[in-house]
Each structure stands twice: as C-alpha cells, then as structure tokens.
Amino acid sequence: MTNALALPMPSAVGNLDAYIQxxxxxxxxxEAEETSLARRFRDEQDLDAARQLVLSHLRLVISIARGYLGYGLPHADLIQEGNIGLMKAVKRYDPDRGVRLVSFAIHWIKAEIHEYVLKNWRLVKVATTKAQRKLFFNLRSLKPGSEALTPGQTLEVAKQLGVKPEEVTEMETRLGGHDLALEANDDEDEKFAPIAWLADSNSEPTRVLEAREYDRLQSDGLQAALAGLDERSRRIVEARWLAEGEAATLHELAAEFGVSAERIRQIEAKALQKMKGLLSA
Incomplete structure (x- = not known):
C-alpha cells in the first residue's frame, strides 16, 4: 500500500498553486486500499488511516471548488470549506456499503461549499428554502444569456427545476441585485445613503436634549403662569385642562363655586388669556 504519510503535508498558508501541486x-x-483504511478508521479509530483517506481525496475538493469560482469568492476559502466536507464524509463513510468514497464524499463537499457560498455571497442571505437553494445554484447555468428571462424561458426553467415560475422570477431578481453600503463614503453624498432613510431624526441625541429642554421650559413657564392666577381661576384651569383623569364640566365647577356655568366660562376664558400673555412674555 502506498503510504501517503511519507509525502509532505500541503501547507495551509502561502501560495495557492503550491498547495494544489x-x-x-x-x-x-x-479500492482495496481505500476499503482497508476505512475499516481501520471505523473499527479501530485509526486516525492515520483517516488522514490518508483525506489526503488522497484533496484533489477532488480542489476540482469541485473550482466549479464555484463564478460566485466571486476566494478559491482558497472554497477549498477550505470543501475540505471540511471531505473530513465529514470520511467520518461517516461505511466501506461495506459497496460505494467508493469519492462518490460518497461529493455530496458532503458540495454541501459545505454551498453553505459557505450562501453565507458569504451577499450580506443578506439570498436562499433559505430547499427550492431557493436549487434555484441559486442552477439558475445561472440554465439561463441562455445574460439578459432577463422571458416569460416562456421562466416557465421552462421552472419546469426543469420543479419550482414555481414566480420563484424563478424572484431568484433572478435577487441574483441581479447587489449589496449597498449603509453609509456613504463621501460627505457630500451622505444624505443619499440608506442610513439617512432609516434614521429617526427625533432620536438624534441633540434633538432629544432639545426636546427635553423645551419640555422643561414649557413646564416651568406653565407653573409660573398658573402662579400668576388667583386661587379660583387656577382651580378652574387645572380642573378643565390639566386634570389627569376626566376634565371637569362647567356645570360641576359652577356647583362647586356656587355660580352659573356661564360665569365659570368667563373666568376660564379670562384666566387662559392672562396665562397666554405670561407664557409669551
């Protein structure tokens, strides 16, 4: 049996071409060597056997990862994620099922790469359901060109992938979009950045402080204006306008002070006019 451990381990850092070589x-x-190593790992937990299985299939990961370069992600990162899938495949591989490791590992390698692409292709995840994942990884290859799909082409793609036409249209729209910075880099363009659309100006610290100061001044001014009224006028204004519960009626105050409701109305109007003058001074 060829001993893969005798060869130098590919470096995890440095030149990618050197790693591939x-x-x-x-x-x-x-097949006999693979079966023997797999049984040693499964039955005896022989880590050297598992290492040889992994090392002998690194070229498979490199080949699969190369097929995902069109998503604009680093080849080295794609290979790294694929290697994780390969190690998971080796851990779960059963040589007695009659299937070669290469066939079994392809699923696990692609699954890890798919997850990496979906998480890192955009800031916002573009595919979460099984149908969306299928569309994400197949729509580009099924499109006849770079132009938007026609209604007829949309139906054809939906039929091939077993999804709804509207799902094809939605994924095509997502793939055609791009990430947009939340804040603008140039000061003069700041007002056009999304952060300006999302920000609540009322929550801006200086606005909050100004509002608090305004409320304080209004409260202090109101108290000073009330202090300038006689006791009966102050009682009427507070009962009619400043009560925490239901405001008192003219008739209720008329009964309290033993005068007519019209007289209460006149006192109220005069008191409010006087307070207005005090507040505006």
Whole structure:
C-alpha cells in the first residue's frame, strides 16, 4: 500500500498553486486500499488511516471548488470549506456499503461549499428554502444569456427545476441585485445613503436634549403662569385642562363655586388669556 504519510503535508498558508501541486502529489487509492483504511478508521479509530483517506481525496475538493469560482469568492476559502466536507464524509463513510468514497464524499463537499457560498455571497442571505437553494445554484447555468428571462424561458426553467415560475422570477431578481453600503463614503453624498432613510431624526441625541429642554421650559413657564392666577381661576384651569383623569364640566365647577356655568366660562376664558400673555412674555 502506498503510504501517503511519507509525502509532505500541503501547507495551509502561502501560495495557492503550491498547495494544489502538493495535494496532487498524493497518490490515488485503489479500492482495496481505500476499503482497508476505512475499516481501520471505523473499527479501530485509526486516525492515520483517516488522514490518508483525506489526503488522497484533496484533489477532488480542489476540482469541485473550482466549479464555484463564478460566485466571486476566494478559491482558497472554497477549498477550505470543501475540505471540511471531505473530513465529514470520511467520518461517516461505511466501506461495506459497496460505494467508493469519492462518490460518497461529493455530496458532503458540495454541501459545505454551498453553505459557505450562501453565507458569504451577499450580506443578506439570498436562499433559505430547499427550492431557493436549487434555484441559486442552477439558475445561472440554465439561463441562455445574460439578459432577463422571458416569460416562456421562466416557465421552462421552472419546469426543469420543479419550482414555481414566480420563484424563478424572484431568484433572478435577487441574483441581479447587489449589496449597498449603509453609509456613504463621501460627505457630500451622505444624505443619499440608506442610513439617512432609516434614521429617526427625533432620536438624534441633540434633538432629544432639545426636546427635553423645551419640555422643561414649557413646564416651568406653565407653573409660573398658573402662579400668576388667583386661587379660583387656577382651580378652574387645572380642573378643565390639566386634570389627569376626566376634565371637569362647567356645570360641576359652577356647583362647586356656587355660580352659573356661564360665569365659570368667563373666568376660564379670562384666566387662559392672562396665562397666554405670561407664557409669551
């Protein structure tokens, strides 16, 4: 059996081409070698056997990762995520099922790369459901060109992927969009940045302080204006306008002071006029 451990490990840092060359130097395993190593790992927890299984399939990860370069993500990161999927496949692989590791590992490698692409392609995740994931990874290859799909093409793509036409249209719109910075880089463009649309000007610290100061001055001014009224006028204004519960009626105050409701109305009007003059002074 060829011993993959005798070869130098590919470096995790440095030149990507050097890593790929090192990974390609690991020999492919025969079916008998692969089965023997897999059984040693499964039955004896032999980590050296698991390491040889992983190293001999690094070139598979590199090949699969290359197919996802169109999403604009670093090739090295795609390979790294694929390697995680490969290690998961080795951990779960059962050699007695009659399936080669390469066939079993493809699913796990792609699953990890898919998850990485979906999380990092945009700030906002573009695909969450199973149907959306299928569309995300297949729509580009099924589109005849860079132009938007026609209604007929949309129906054809939906039929091929087994999804609804409106789902195809929605995913095409998502793929055609792009991330937008929340804040503008140039000061002169600041008012056009999304942060300006989202911000609540009333919550801006200086506005809050100004509002608090205004309320304080209004409260102090109101108390000073009330202090300038005689006791009966102050009682009528407070009962009619400043009561926490239901305001008193003219008739209720008339009964309290033993005068007519019209007289209460006159006293109220005169008191409010006097307070207005005090507040505006």
């Amino acid at each position: 090192a990974a390609n130097r690991f020999p492919m395993l025969s």
